[in-house]
Amino acid sequence: MSTEQEMAFAAKAWPFEEARKLVARLGGKAPPKGYVLFETGYGPSGLPHIGTFGEVARTTMVRRAFERLMPGVPTRLFAFSDDMDGLRKVPDNVPNRELLALHLGKPLTKVPDPFGKFESFGHHNNAMLRDFLDRFGFQYEFQSATDWYKSGRFDNALLAVLRHYEAVMAVMLPTLGAERQATYSPFLPISPSTGRVLQVPILERNADAGTIVYEDEDGTKVETPVTGGAVKLQWKPDWAMRWFALGVDYEMAGKDLIPSVELAGKIVKILGGTPPDGFNYELFLDEKGQKISKSKGNGLTMEEWLRYAPPESLALYMFNKPRAAKKLYFDVIPRAVDDYLTFVEKFDAAEPAQKLESPVHHIHDGVVPNDVKGTAGLSFGLLLNLAGAANAESADVMWGFIRRYAPGASPETAPFLDRLVGYAVTYYQDFVKPTKQYRAPSEQERAALADLRDTLDGTPADASAEALQNLVYEIGKKHGFTELRAWFLAMYEVLLGQSTGPRMGGFIALYGVKETVAMIDAALAR
Template sequence: MAQTTPEADWVSRIADEVIAEAERRAPGKKVVCASGLSPSGPIHLGNLREVMVPHLVADEIKRRGVPCEHLLSWDDYDRFRKVPAGVEGVDESWNAHIGKPLTAVPAPEGSPYDSWAAHFRSAMEASLAELGVEYRGISQTEQYTSGVYREQILFAMRERARIDAVLERYRTLDKAAAGKGGKQKQQKPADEAEVEAAEGSGAAAEDDGSGGSGEYYPYKPYCTVCERDLTTVTAYDDETTELSYTCQCGHTETVTLREFDHGKLVWKVDWPMRWAFEGVDFEPSGVDHQSPGSSFVVGGQLVREIFDGQQPIGPMYAFVGISGMAKMSSSKGGVPTPADALQIMEAPLLRWMYARRKPNQSFKVAFDQEIQRTYDEWDALERKIAAGSAQPADIAAHLRASTTAAGPLPTTPRPLPYRTLASVVDITAGNDEQTLRILGELDPEQPVRELDEARPRLDRAQRWISTQVPAEQRTRVRDEPDTELLESLDAEQRESLRLLLEGLDEHWSLDGLTQLVYGVPKVQAGLDPDAKPSAELKVAQRAFFALLYKLLVGGDTGPRLPTLLLAVGADRVRKLLGA
């Protein structure tokens, strides 16, 4: 079993609360943490928080040796509400399937899966496996169509008047608020660029089954002819369980609900029913579910008053944004998913993004240049931990990111700086032979002898360069010297190049070249190479760096010069600098 974390972070505090509450409710019972995802489209990084918060808490409970299970409900019996934009292999013809269960909608063209739900669920399952997330998956299609919830459905129909009365309390609040000139106050994201994590969860519809002109029914059948939920229940008999409905397609039918498994409870009734059925102790939800009249608030009343259960501990979790992108919504194409993130960052780093922030704190996942800074922070934390100078909460977050109760996650044997790896693969265009040469020269005392030593981080950096860095920002080393520029140099510039070239062999390592490129302007100013630079000297250094970039890559900026010099190679550097 993995080491127990210090009692210093939000995960430990919530785990304490959940364990105590579970014991109070049913002594000796296994603790149940829950998540819910709807595979209605690409399941994005905002939806991932719906899973990661319960996962981290459940994992901490397991580390303590307390029996615990993480349930993940796949809300694949939800209706297909709209066709997401930009999904490859999907066109307007999918509009014909709106209203069907997600498991009855065809998968995108070319998919190996038999349904829309299976297509998007499988991608998320693969990402969760890579992230080390253990859970018991529950298909709501299987639960409903196999009759698992049959008694709960019949009970809800018998108690429909009481359910309607509870719901009416909140409808009245909404009407009162509207009469005063506005709706109930909703919690909004602090940053509009951060998207609600609710879209893509089963709670998105916020359906309570109201809206009809007749008697209230908390059950919605799918039409047996057109398969859609464009139905209206017209009659129900509690004794015989005969249910009559009409559909907008023109079909009318009377079924025996005790035997009919082609429909589901409306969302605001379905969720509390499941809390009671599964005995859920902990399930967080997005900010939209915490507002007055929302499914979480109303569900708390229904689970206690109707289903004789208890509402789980359910803290709010905040929005997740993407650095450099305006919005993240699973209804739009091109939305970053966990699979996208795992192509450019290692699993422990992505886990760390969710572990280091309290659930009510928003954060952004970097797909742009910020990813280099994020990796720098991660590497700096590991150095602090090794030196014994890290704070307890930071140690806990790192442990949760790099290990689970089942053991450690895979790591890179030689975790070289991400920005260095990115520069190297950028300059070499991913050539393995050139990449190995450069990595082997970074630290001559401990050379990298095989690329596998730097993997998988190396592969993530290469993927980032190839997919996230625009072609015009890629590094292109000059093929021939810029003779016109070289001939125009003044004496001081020529001297700076001479000093650099003379020191290449002696300083041919990452640290050595760093000392050399920063030291040349110091030597020219009559200072010791180790002297602290003044403001005036910094200006001279920037001018020297700009000259080198122009001669090597034809621009004013580029990768860090020490890395660039190593990547170009000593012979080519001499050629391009006019030696």
């Protein structure tokens, strides 16, 4: 075993903990199919949301950790779309909702695309998911339920469900109400007359012929094969059938799906397979503490996060405490960006064993790209405050200050910083500017601000951030702020119009000594 493997087996980061469970499950060797299969599932009934990305990101982290533990064992990751599901309701956040309403009950890949861009609504949402995963650089293989069902690749597994029909029903029926029990079947026929996915009783079964008999919507009794895409399975038996057919070794799921995971595990054993390893992550909540939902469109979408911050910050958010419920709304973005920058800054100097514990290792598979380095020591929070102080409408305004603060930096030499500048301007314009509320200073605060103004007026323009920070501290103490937090809060609210802010020394160094003097003059004149 190499030194790196030894460190990986000892690492405490949760992806390594998960990967070690998988190594133990496999007995330390490749499974008979020749590779270890990781899977993530996606229900394309609505536009993809951050929860979907989180599942792929976290599963990828476990996959890479496994590869560190077992470098000679091939791995694959399937991103599986349940796009043969019937459209149960019209999402709130799409156009042409009336069009979708006409196709309720049909497989998602048979529902017209309300955006008018793709073959179907399912194809549209699949494309959105793939586009995002591709842009982030995930290595995965996209899989479509429609393709697997219609191509016949699920046929053997579907026939196994038919052969074990009674045993599968014995697992499912106790979980259902009396009314649902009366009509439940694991098989959902696709109506030949309407194209809808039908939840109807199965009147007859013929395991030898591989067929079932049911009553269509027009009252006609229909015998149909369970193979070739003529039926699909209810989602819990479908999940188990997929594990069995594909030989899935690892799949995680949300905490709300724990009962479903347990049911699917029982069914896959009935079929002759083994449930995959995995863990149950906590749910994402919106700012009101409610679960985010594809159909409601609450919380954040992937596109919204990426409008205001780089994808690496989103990956960090997914890495941190996956078993803890976390609110996911716009206010969490700046902190996520700055935490990511801090981890990147510390990574290269860390000892090899420490690197395996760093989120950066799991975000970048052990190697931090050069293009995310070089931010001239500027945090995202500081850039946001600069945007506010300068009332920045564009990145050019910001770069005017940055070039003076860090003469060697430019959009060309610091491309990641340039991206952060663009994000900061957008975030400021959308969220900070509309909520700014300046207040008048108290007499104590006015005296302290006037003193700060006069002191800065005699301070060299190239004073260091640390020197400026000490200057601000001393003036706060001088004017009786026993709690310096109150002094900084006063500066934030009076000068910046907000309740939080940066280290003032760093901000003054970036914004400029003369510019800060002018800002104080304007505040005292209000």
